[in-house]
Amino acid sequence: MRLFRALSLSFTVLAATLPAIAQDGAHKHTYQSDVARLRKIVINSLYSHRDVFLRELISNANDAIEKLRLTSLTEPMVLSGAESMNITLRAFKEEDGTTKLVVRDTGIGMTPDELRANLGTLAKSGTSEFLARAEKTDTTGTGNLIGAFGLGFYSSFLVADKVYVASIAAKTPANPEPVQYVFASSADDSTFEVYPDPRGNTLGRGTEITMVLKEDALEYTDTVKVTELVNKHSSFATQFPIYLFTERTEEVPIEEETPAEKPVKESDEEAEDEAVVEDVTDEVEEKPKQTQTVTVEEWVHLNSQPPIWMRDPKTVTDEEYELFYQSTFKDYEKPLGWAHFSGDSGSGTAFKAILYIPSKLDDSFWQSQQTAADIRLMVKRVFITSDLGEDALPKWASWVKVVVDAEDLPLNVSRELLQNTRFLRQLKSIIVKRLIQTLTKMAERAAQKDDEEDELAWWRVSQVFNNALKLGAVEDGKNKEKIAPLVRLPTNQRKDTSLDEYVENRKKGQKQIFYLADMGKSPEVLAKSVFVEKLNARGYEVLLLGQPLDEIFVQNLRIWKKLPFQDVAKSGLKFGDEDQDPEDEKEQQQELAETYKPLLDWFKKETQGAVRNVVISNRLVTSPCAIVADTYGYTANMEKMLNAQNQGSDAKTVMHDYAKKMKVLEINPRSPLIEGLLKRVAQLPAEDEERDIEAEDELREVTSVLIDGALVRSGFEVPDSSEFFARMDRILRRSLGVSETAPTDDTVRPAPPVDPSPPADDEFAFDDTHLPLDPELLGLKVGEPVLETQEAPQVLFEVEEVEDVVAAAEESVPEVEEVVVEEPVPEVEEVTFEEEEAEEKHAHDEL
Missing domain, CATH: 3.30.565.10 (Histidine kinase-like ATPase, C-terminal domain)
Structure with missing residues (x-):
């Protein structure tokens, strides 16, 4: 009151x-x-x-x-x-x-x-x-x-x-x-x-x-x-x-005044012993009470209901959950999902909590090593801190928003002491576990395809937090087996799939999970790569990894559901049905190997040091050739990542150089280009006396262009791009009938001679005569508000302020009558070069 x-x-x-x-x-x-x-x-x-x-x-x-x-x-x-x-x-x-x-x-x-x-x-x-x-x-x-x-x-x-x-x-x-x-x-x-x-x-x-x-x-x-x-x-x-x-009116009765009772006096003492006899009369009807209207003023407590996290989840509506999230975390978009739960930390501390999945990821998530600042820890409904220090959530989960209300923590402890309690360490593990459970349930509901809202919510989660989940699978070794199924990856057959879905849809006999990684490439581009030609033609599904974390993610897992991951850009590609090949197909492969042996030997001789081996490919369909990494070599994507990390560094180890050379050239025997090249190699004379040096050089140049093209097609860098384009220039000249030795007119006017004299003082002076000092020339109107002007609005205010100051200064300065004073011109003292030099040296010493 x-x-x-x-x-x-x-x-x-x-x-x-x-x-x-x-x-x-x-x-x-x-x-x-x-x-x-x-x-x-x-x-x-x-x-x-x-x-x-x-x-x-x-x-x-x-x-x-x-x-x-x-x-x-x-x-x-x-x-x-x-x-x-x-x-x-x-x-x-x-x-x-x-x-x-x-x-x-x-x-x-x-x-x-x-x-x-x-x-x-x-x-x-x-x-x-x-x-x-x-x-x-x-x-x-x-x-x-x-x-x-x-x-x-x-x-x-x-x-x-x-x-x-x-x-x-x-x-x-x-x-x-x-x-x-x-x-x-x-x-x-x-x-x-x-x-x-x-x-x-x-x-x-x-x-x-x-x-x-x-x-x-x-x-x-x-x-x-x-x-x-x-x-x-x-x-x-x-x-x-x-x-x-608030004010409200009420009808209240008017209280009537009751007459005071007169005292009864007994004159005779015997009156006390006399019985009192009362006559019974009919009851008198009560008159209706009179009322009056009064104004009642009161303060109404608007938020007297218990906090939402203290209520039974069954009694809380979706709208209440959403409004609580928006008001608590100052997010004006609805959350994608939430979990309302209570529990015990294991150390005897009971708590209640609500976990929210936001609809977006902060722009600074990947730019800073931030910790979770949206874990609102309260004790008995009193906010304590949102900074859990060393017990903050891991980086990959730092975007989640949680309200936690503990019952038994003391309120008078300092924040530093609170950070070291066992409860906070256990709370961190509980929140991560509940986050994974919430996301898993959302994915399961979306997979059932019973509710479009559930499907849309999970689709948005996978679009926003997919890379964060990959990071979690890499960093959180304890929970990576639970986080990995939540990651979605594009394939050559679907926009996205989970690893579990991939395993369920694998071909009969398939013993590997195929993937192709090339950082920065879109799935559409990767699907056209030379490495997946045979896989596409045969209907095998391939994971297409174009994000920076993708290859790190699959290499960290190594095996999923007993199936190893196979990079299709490396040698050793197995479809799983090789044992089922008919005998005539095996015989055909042997015949191809014998037929193309001269060409293989030619490539091995011409690519010494560039590739480790040359083989007939079982993965190419239309492309003439490709460069693949050996089992322990670097793929093109891995080379890009290593070069980006070691940019500007000279730390090139022997193993690094060796891994870069572990490449294999695969040729497609069904390509007309390879067939034509085989015929040209077969036509070369075996005896040295009959060698055609010009024909060999031309064939060698074609081979080099073919290998360089295979490097580019396979995602690698050409060792010498200048030489590569020079060869292309010669081939184009021959195809157009232009002489290879015809010179280019390279006449260029030379630069002026060296000027030994020092530059003049005003030679490099800034010329500001072209600047529009008048704000009207800038498209600005002085004195009018700038609401729609988007370019440098602050300039307008600065110009106004300068003009006001100048105007005030001009008004405050009185006019001065011009007076001409004739003074004698002083004689110029003649100074010799030695004296001038001595004065300059003295001034320099003084400075």
Whole structure:
């Protein structure tokens, strides 16, 4: 009751003495340029979704109270001035007809400097992003830009013509006697005022935002409307109570006055012994009681329901889960999934928790070694920390968002001591386990194809967090067998598949999981690679790995469901049905080997040092040849990764060079090009006396071009690109009938001779005569707001400021009458070269 009386008294004083803007001692300030633009965008572009203003103001109030609570742990003095921590809402009508809505908190409060800094200027990194996004697109009606960029206070101008912010900072040793100040501004004004509150220190502590509502915003004085908005957006946004002032009428009976009874006196003592006899009469009918109408004022507790994580999951709706997530984690998109659970850490600490799968991954996830900052740890409904230090979730799972409420941890321990408790180490393992279980259930529901929403949710999870899950399978050795089935990989037959699905759909006799990795290549490009020609033709499924983590992921697993992974870009490709080949096909392979032996020997002689072996291919269909890595050699993708890691480093080991040379040239005996090459090699004379040097050189050049082409086709780099293109140039000349020795006109005008003289002082001076100093030439109009101009809007304000300063300076300088004074020209003293040099040396020594 004492709380309600205090609140009523405070608002009574407020209603009677709320000041106007014009006050003695008021200082008028101009909004920072970005703030002016932001206010205009907020008011004009987001007008149709102005309900968000109340959510943002309550969120700011919660932050102020939370800051007070944390500060009080080290400075208990800040709690003086107000008894409780709460947020109050009240709407009322002044005598002059204006309607006002007041949002008040008993938080940390603000000093005059903080009022100017927090409400009149911006120093946020997201400001430029917001301006660019809002000015480039039509944001009318989107309703999700406010709050996403920290613009909570400015949303008040969506419903108010004028806004007054009264605030008094909490008492501290540095500020033991704070003074209450008022920030005042209008929706259409480019200035604001900050002045001492003429009412005095009425708040005790905290901040009070008074909004003079617009004519079309009077609906926010309706308590039903305000209650609806709070329940929808803010009932879970704060752990502090939210009170709404309400008035209702009641019919109460009028109490009738009863006549006083007359005392009975006995004159005779014997009267005490006499029996009293009363006559029984008929009962008198009671008259209807009179009533009167009275107005009952009360503060209604809007968020009195228990926290959502304390409730039975069966009683919580999907909408409540989504609203709680959005208000708690300041995410204006719905989560993709969640898990509501309770448990015991194993050390005797019971807890309840809600785990959420967000709809997006932070842009900084891959750029920084961040730890999870969205694990909200509470003890008995009191927020403790979101920084778990060494016990934070691993990098791959740091994107998950969790609220944990423990029952038995002491509240008076320091954060450093809390980080070292056994409970936090166990909690980390529990959250990771529950995350994997939640994702697994989402994948299973999507695989059943019973609900389109489940399929869409899992599809979005696989699109957003697929690479993070690959990282988890690589880093988390304990859980990699559980994480790997969640990873989705594209194939030559499907857009994506899991490893389990791949194994289920393998061909009869297939004993390997085929994959092709080439970082940066799309699945469509990889599907056309020379390495998968035979696999495509025979209907085998191949994993197409184009992401940086893909090959590391499969190599870390090595085996899945007893099937080893086989890189089809390496030698040793087996289909699994070789034992079932008919005898005539085996005989045909033997005949091909004998037929092409001269060509194989020719290639081996011409590729000494470049490849380890030359063989007939069983993987090529249309391509004439390909370069594959030997069993222990580097594939083209692995070479790219190693070169990127060792760029600029001279640490080239013998094993590194050896692995790079472990390549095998495979030729396609069914290719017309290879057949023609075989005929040319067979025509070469066996005796040295009959050798045709010119024909051999031409054949050798064709062979080199063919091998270089195979390197490029297989993803490797050509050792000498200049020589490669020179050979191509000679072949093109021959095909066009152009002489190979015909020179190119390479006449080039030489550079001027060397100039030994030093450059002149003004030779490299910056010429700024071409710069448009007039802002009109920049496409800017001085004095008009820049809302649609996107290029360098700050220049406009700088130009205006410079012009104002110049104009003021010109007005303040009096005109000076020109006076000509004739002075005798001094004689020039003749100085010799030696004297001048001596003076320069002396000046240099002085400097």
